[in-house]
Amino acid sequence: MTSHDVRDMLDLPQEGTPRPTKKQKLNGPRPVLKGLAREVQNLGGDNPIAIVPEVTVFKKRRFATRKPAAKWDARPFKNSARQDGLILRHWRRKDDKPAAPTVDGEGEEKKVEEIEDSTFAKYNVQVNIPDYTDEEYNLRLQNQEWTKHETDYLFSLCREYDLRFPVIWDRYEYEPPIPQPSEGDAAENAGALIVPPKTRTVEDMKARYYSVAATVMALRKPPIKMNSAEFNLHEVMLNFNPAQETARKKFAETAFHRTKDEAAEEQSLLLELKRIMARADKLGEERRELYARLEAPPSNGNIAPYTTSQGLAQLVSQLASADRSKKHRKSLMGGETMSPATGPNTSTQQPYDRRESSVRESISGPSGLNNKKGSSQNPTERRQLTEEEERIYGVSRHDRIGTSGPAFRQEKILKPLQSKSAVQQQKITNVLNELGIPYSASTRLIMPTAEVGEGFDALLHSINNLLDARKLVDKLQGEIATAKAVRAERERVERERGEGGAEVKREEGVGIAESRKRSASVMSAASDRSGKRLKK
Amino acid sequence: MAPPNTNKRCKGVQIFRPFVFGSTARLFDPVTNPKPAGTPDDHTHSWTVFVKGVDDVDITYWCKKVTFKLHDSIPNPTRIIENVQPGTPFQVSETGWGEFEIVIKIYYVPEASEKPQTLYHHLRLHPYGTDAEKEEMRTKGEVISWSYEEQLFNEPNEQFFDLLTSPVDRKAAGGKGGKGKGTKLMRGGMVGSTGERTALIPVGSRPGQPYSRETEKKEMRRMGEAKAKVDEMVKEAQRQYMDAERELAALRQG
Numbered sequence: 001m002t003s004h005d006v007r008d009m010l011d012l013p014q015e016g017t018p019r020p021t022k023k024q025k026l027n028g029p030r031p032v033l034k035g036l037a038r039e040v041q042n043l044g045g046d047n048p049i050a051i052v053p054e055v056t057v058f059k060k061r062r063f064a065t066r067k068p069a070a071k072w073d074a075r076p077f078k079n080s081a082r083q084d085g086l087i088l089r090h091w092r093r094k095d096d097k098p099a100a101p102t103v104d105g106e107g108e109e110k111k112v113e114e115i116e117d118s119t120f121a122k123y124n125v126q127v128n129i130p131d132y133t134d135e136e137y138n139l140r141l142q143n144q145e146w147t148k149h150e151t152d153y154l155f156s157l158c159r160e161y162d163l164r165f166p167v168i169w170d171r172y173e174y175e176p177p178i179p180q181p182s183e184g185d186a187a188e189n190a191g192a193l194i195v196p197p198k199t200r201t202v203e204d205m206k207a208r209y210y211s212v213a214a215t216v217m218a219l220r221k222p223p224i225k226m227n228s229a230e231f232n233l234h235e236v237m238l239n240f241n242p243a244q245e246t247a248r249k250k251f252a253e254t255a256f257h258r259t260k261d262e263a264a265e266e267q268s269l270l271l272e273l274k275r276i277m278a279r280a281d282k283l284g285e286e287r288r289e290l291y292a293r294l295e296a297p298p299s300n301g302n303i304a305p306y307t308t309s310q311g312l313a314q315l316v317s318q319l320a321s322a323d324r325s326k327k328h329r330k331s332l333m334g335g336e337t338m339s340p341a342t343g344p345n346t347s348t349q350q351p352y353d354r355r356e357s358s359v360r361e362s363i364s365g366p367s368g369l370n371n372k373k374g375s376s377q378n379p380t381e382r383r384q385l386t387e388e389e390e391r392i393y394g395v396s397r398h399d400r401i402g403t404s405g406p407a408f409r410q411e412k413i414l415k416p417l418q419s420k421s422a423v424q425q426q427k428i429t430n431v432l433n434e435l436g437i438p439y440s441a442s443t444r445l446i447m448p449t450a451e452v453g454e455g456f457d458a459l460l461h462s463i464n465n466l467l468d469a470r471k472l473v474d475k476l477q478g479e480i481a482t483a484k485a486v487r488a489e490r491e492r493v494e495r496e497r498g499e500g501g502a503e504v505k506r507e508e509g510v511g512i513a514e515s516r517k518r519s520a521s522v523m524s525a526a527s528d529r530s531g532k533r534l535k536k
Numbered sequence: 537m538a539p540p541n542t543n544k545r546c547k548g549v550q551i552f553r554p555f556v557f558g559s560t561a562r563l564f565d566p567v568t569n570p571k572p573a574g575t576p577d578d579h580t581h582s583w584t585v586f587v588k589g590v591d592d593v594d595i596t597y598w599c600k601k602v603t604f605k606l607h608d609s610i611p612n613p614t615r616i617i618e619n620v621q622p623g624t625p626f627q628v629s630e631t632g633w634g635e636f637e638i639v640i641k642i643y644y645v646p647e648a649s650e651k652p653q654t655l656y657h658h659l660r661l662h663p664y665g666t667d668a669e670k671e672e673m674r675t676k677g678e679v680i681s682w683s684y685e686e687q688l689f690n691e692p693n694e695q696f697f698d699l700l701t702s703p704v705d706r707k708a709a710g711g712k713g714g715k716g717k718g719t720k721l722m723r724g725g726m727v728g729s730t731g732e733r734t735a736l737i738p739v740g741s742r743p744g745q746p747y748s749r750e751t752e753k754k755e756m757r758r759m760g761e762a763k764a765k766v767d768e769m770v771k772e773a774q775r776q777y778m779d780a781e782r783e784l785a786a787l788r789q790g
Contacts, residue, residue, distance in 0.1 A: 394735025404691035455759035469773035
């Protein structure tokens with residue numbers, strides 16, 4: 001194109017030869033220099049211009065995009081967070097389209113109505129401070145340290161400063177109400193009753209506030225009905241420990257004032273600790289291996305093949321290969337070598353093992369032969385679960401669990417009942433039926449949960465008490481019957497005494513002795529019977 | 537086969553998982569419950585026996601398979617149900633005419649390395665219980681015999697403990713024990729993502745889901761009332777005892 005132009009300018013005849021297409025290609029990607037008019041650039045012909053002029057770029061003039069300047073006006077606004085209804089003005093962009101022309105008076109009125117709310121009003125969030133009635137206070141919220149008046153004061157401050165405890169603490173100036181001095185003993189009162197107000201720490205206030213808030217919360221809604229957020233909040237408030245909080249602050253304070261050297265020292269101590277733990281770990285490993293070796297069952301095999309040096313060499317190579325394969329395999333070694341011979345030993349090792357596995361996670365140094373394998377065996381150390389998590393996952397801890405392994409709650413709950421003799425079971429069932437609870441050994445609980453299980457246990461216990469008490473009553477009844485019989489006998493004898501002589505008297509003595517003996521034997525017979533029943 | 541138990545058990549720990557098992561039976565009826573083709577003439581009911589989570593939550597992360605041992609007269613009486621979709625019940629549907637005891641055996645996931653456990657369920661086809669209950673079943677056309685149960689894992693091994701106390705995502709990330717096992721864990725983790733792996737039961741009952749905290753509380757109340765009554769009776773008995781003792785003393789003296 002350019003050569004074409006040049007020819008045109010110099011009035012050279014147009015060459016008939018078509019320009020080679022190659023040139024066109026060359027033209028395409030030619031760098032376009034900025035700030036140079038096309039005409040000037042074209043002067044360079046096919047060779048690009050090597051000089052680049054320095055261009056002073058001025059601010060581009062706006063041409064077509066130019067809009068009329070935006071209009072702003074100072075508009076009044078209110079802030080709904082304020083109570084005083086103060087109206088301020090701020091600059092706002094005017095709407096593009098002008099308001100529809102209306103009658104002047106009306107337009108004015110409308111504007112006045114449409115006073116917008118400040119955009120910051122939404123940040124005025126009110127903290128929800130629980131409220132309590134006098135009755136509730138007297139029932140549940142009494143406290144030795146705090147009077148109702150002071151609690152009220154604290155709560156009013158909480159409300160005023162939105163629970164910002166440092167601020168509340170700063171502004172806390174509680175003055176106990178001055179008791180109205182009555183005429184007579186004014187002087188006395190002045191001396192005795194006015195106690196200087198206690199100085200409260202932030203923790204004191206927090207503790208009081210949280211305890212009151214948690215109690216009120218639980219009063220309004222029993223914890224069992226709360227959703228998890230509410231429950232968490234309740235837990236947190238309930239578990240507030242001022243002493244711990246003070247200790248924490250003190251600790252943070254000292255940590256803050258720690259010098260660089262001290263921090264470094266702590267770091268190095270921690271490292272040292274890790275190293276010691278690792279060493280202990282290794283030692284434990286070795287010791288365990290040693291134990292396993294020592295307590296391995298004595299072999300009764302023939303040692304003849306190993307008496308020669310050749311045999312020994314073979315043995316060594318065998319052992320080496322076994323060792324290698326052991327390393328490759330997942331370490332069954334722990335279980336295998338320990339289980340046959342060392343019964344009590346395993347149990348003593350248990351707690352040690354657990355710690356080992358948790359330490360190994362953090363220390364990557366190789367130690368012992370089943371280091372890596374061991375850690376993969378327990379991919380995660382046993383985690384510490386929070387109380388909430390334990391509730392969610394149904395984890396509970398017991399001092400003693402009868403047997404390990406899976407079981408069903410229903411069976412477990414009914415076991416104490418089912419292990420009783422048939423007669424006893426029948427008795428208990430009768431009582432239950434009497435109560436209108438159709439439980440028996442063969443029927444089931446509707447919801448055999450842990451709680452229900454406890455309830456059932458308690459019920460069973462009471463029933464046993466009842467049965468025992470009834471048995472005792474029965475026994476006494478029997479004794480009363482015998483005593484009555486004895487008495488009747490004696491009366492008869494006394495009536496006969498008029499006729500009879502010393503002979504009768506002797507008989508009477510025998511009778512009484514006999515009756516005593518009989519009542520005693522009745523008692524022992526009863527206990528015998530119950531014993532037998534249990535055995536059955 | 538379960539892998540060799542090289543894992544240590546967590547001492548003193550017990551974990552439970554609630555579940556529901558039982559049967560639902562329906563009488564054949566030309567309109568509401570027509571007899572499928574090929575059913576023997578003497579069969580009068582269709583029934584389903586199942587094991588599932590409370591509120592249909594996933595239980596497959598601890599329960600691997602369930603076998604139902606039906607009556608010997610039924611063809612192929614031992615039914616093995618496994619690889620069910622999480623959140624769906626392990627169940628067997630059959631038709632028949634008689635009630636019998638079904639032996640339900642629950643097998644646990646290999647991580648647990650626990651032996652299977654056995655439950656017994658009496659298949660109910662005919663309305664039972666009190667008159668009101670019978671009447672309700674008759675009008676509903678369904679005989680429901682469900683039981684709530686809690687699976688206790690006493691001292692689970694550590695791996696299983698982790699599995700039972702982890703939400704799903706942790707599980708999938710932590711599944712790196714051994715090669716073969718790793719893949720299984722991964723799959724388990726993905727499968728379990730349909731539900732939460734917790735031991736919680738719903739707060740309130742809904743139709744078709746009768747087991748909840750509400751029901752539990754009702755049961756507790758009943759238990760508490762009964763206990764109060766029994767305690768009252770104990771006191772009464774003790775009073776009687778005292779009276780009797782006094783009477784006896786009076787008799788002995790006199």
